[in-house]
Amino acid sequence: MKANNTASLLKDGKELNTFTRPASDMQAERDRTSFPVREMTHFFNNGKENTEFLEKLFERIQRDPAFNNKDFYDLDYKPLRQRTFEQIGRMWSYLDELGADSPLARRFLSPFGMINPSAQTRVSVHYGLFVSALRGQGTDKQYEFWKSQGCLSLNRFYGCFGMTELGHGSNVAELETTATFDRATDEFIIHTPNTAATKWWIGGAAHSSNHTVCFARLIVDGKDYGVRNFVVPLRDPESHNLLPGIAVGDIGKKMGRDGIDNGWIQFSNVRIPRTYMLMRYSQVTPEGKVIEPPLAQLTYGALINGRVAMAYDSWVWARRFLTIALRYAAVRRQFSSTEGREESKLLDYVLHQRRLIPLLAQAIGIEAAATELYRLFDEVTHHQASLDTSDRKAVSDMVDKTKELFSLSAGLKAFSTWATVDTIDECRQACGGLGYLSATGFGQGFDDWVVNCTWEGDNNVLCLSAGRSLIQSGCKVLDGKHVTGAADYLGRIKTLRGKSLASGDLRDPKVLVGAWESVAAQAVMDAAEAYKKLRARGVSDKAAFEELSIDRFNIARLHTRCFQIKALFRKIANANPSIQKVLTNVGLLFALWSIEKNGSPFLQYGFLTSDDMNKVIDLVTFYCGEVRDQVIGITDSFNISDFFLNSPIGNYDGNAYENLMDSVTERNVPGTPCPYQDAMNAFFKRTPYEQPRLDEI
Ligand SMILES: Cc1cc2nc3c(=O)[nH]c(=O)nc-3n(C[C@H](O)[C@H](O)[C@H](O)COP(=O)(O)OP(=O)(O)OC[C@H]3O[C@@H](n4cnc5c(N)ncnc54)[C@H](O)[C@@H]3O)c2cc1C
Structure with missing residues (x-):
């Protein structure tokens, strides 16, 4: 598909060469730069060490076949979900090295979103929302307990964030799922009272998560204390089968980020131990005494x-x-x-x-x-x-x-x-x-x-x-x-x-x-x-x-x-x-x-x-x-490689037309037979309908 790079066209005696000109134009623009680009890169990365850290990481990611994103824009939503989960599996090795829930991991996840934002989100829902809720809303002892269950290592553990319901999103204070305290068994009973109270949009619920932080109304002795956070197991960590009383479903294709398995959840009188309520700011004692949080917003800290x-x-x-x-x-x-x-x-x-x-x-x-x-x-x-x-x-x-x-x-x-x-x-x-x-x-x-x-x-x-x-x-x-x-x-x-x-x-x-x-x-x-x-x-x-x-x-x-x-x-x-x-x-x-x-x-x-x-x-x-x-x-100085840009018209070399032609022909191989040729044949070569004649009455 490539033209001869020296080929040019003469018009009114002037040479026109749209095909090779862009790269030299780009170089000429680059030559106008009046400041040290590297220094500017450090400015944006907030320090030389950060630049070097990110560069090493990016180089490794680009070389890793698991993150090949050439066909990313062409994937349908089901293969995209699978690709996303496979990439999460691969991301784990990076997160493990950086410290799964650390600021370094954060620096990795953000640019990773340029490769596959769904993978970034699925990991962020677990660490940024689920684990953040455990750490921020749970007592130290509770956090240690969930860590011992594998919440940081993602081993037999994947969390989701069960806040939004079909009937309420922004107005969290009016959510309808209930968590009723049963003093006799020292448990909470988590229940979805009606269809509008179904947890909706929950990233990870459809397929991957086995625990959720569920936002539910705390009810003790018939009194409603408002919304609190409860850890509710959804699936058996070994078999991945749904636990009794849990119903989940897939909410289907979305406008974007289709690599995330957003789902709905209904709870039918699901029992959890009292200690699964996250109790850093608000507590319920075994006797049923409720201690209120000093600020309601602290409950939504995650x-x-x-x-x-x-x-x-x-x-x-x-x-x-x-x-x-x-x-x-x-x-x-x-x-x-x-x-x-x-x-x-x-x-x-x-x-x-x-x-x-x-x-x-x-x-x-x-x-x-x-x-x-x-x-x-x-x-x-x-x-x-x-x-x-x-x-x-x-x-x-x-x-x-x-x-x-x-x-x-x-x-x-x-x-x-x-x-x-x-x-x-x-x-x-x-x-x-x-x-x-x-x-x-x-x-x-x-x-x-x-x-x-x-x-x-x-x-x-x-x-x-x-x-x-x-x-x-x-x-x-x-x-x-x-x-x-x-x-x-x-x-x-x-x-x-x-x-x-x-x-x-x-x-x-x-x-x-x-x-x-x-x-x-x-x-x-x-x-x-x-x-x-x-x-x-x-x-x-x-x-x-x-x-x-x-x-x-x-x-x-x-x-x-x-x-x-x-x-x-x-x-x-x-x-x-x-x-x-x-x-x-x-x-x-x-x-x-x-x-x-x-x-x-x-x-x-x-x-x-x-x-x-x-x-x-x-x-x-x-x-x-x-x-x-x-x-x-x-x-x-933004230092984004062509791999991360993933747009042939924006490559560093400025060779926009050639790069685009290469990309398009690689993704749509010329000469591939048209998949609906039969339909076209049937239409183009149709026999015209002839009305039967009735000559004599
Ligand atoms: C792809 C996706 C993934 C999600 N993942 C999760 C998840 O993992 N877990 C989870 O819990 N939730 C999740 N959510 C839910 C998300 O957090 C909510 O959609 C969001 O908080 C908005 O709530 P809502 O959809 O109920 O909108 P509503 O609150 O119904 O708002 C509808 C419109 O009304 C306007 N409005 C609302 N209140 C007022 C007011 N007082 N004054 C003026 N205007 C108002 C809003 O601006 C908005 O335009 C997800 C959503 C999406 C789209």
């Missing part, structure tokens, strides 16, 4: 893990599709922007720069914020593991930190995953028709990615919850109390209110951070004041928050973006000087483009005049131009 991971994965996925689209833009020529000259690269069109380069800056901002979120998460998890629950002060500090983590992770998960949805689709469109070809990866990537906006907390619901906690912080400030953490700037509302750009320089990071803080703080404090007014009028807490739903959503958006911008500038301030200039341009672009996208509050609060806004718009175009020459260097 979910935070996934939210933090998704905020980070938003970066991992966005950088992959940006690499493909920007590399393609560097070699694809279409029309000529100058009369009589050769066709221009897409990357040279101002509109194309405007579409992709701000998204690149946004992805880099997402990384900086997600890395800070991971630090907070590690701190809280560490604190949680060593928490003495009899120490009131320690528990109260823990509750504050957990609230902060809940609120920050909710906003970052929602706005980062949404940003990546938009990024994948904009990158797809930026590749024209080829973006629609399954071989280039966008279709599968989009279908696999979008679920992140729904699971482990629907994005809109998370924004409402982040907005609620911002209003609560605002109320604290109004009451003269101190606010710590990411919303601490609310405490400076007196100086932030009424600020305007005046003669400030929009190219100064400090001015832009000040702008974001001023606008976000005013919006939060206005919502807090509105809440207080509603309450003073006798409106209930619930109704007041409901009335402020739109404000809650908007302040969550402004606060989250403000946090991402600050996190990026903080990270840039500590970067190696050799990469600071290009990163500062990226940071300015991110902050300015974010103002352009969220313009109305900047005008409403009078921070900017309409003339200032015009300057913002011009500066976005200016910084796109400044970053334009560096984009290939930046995508190279």
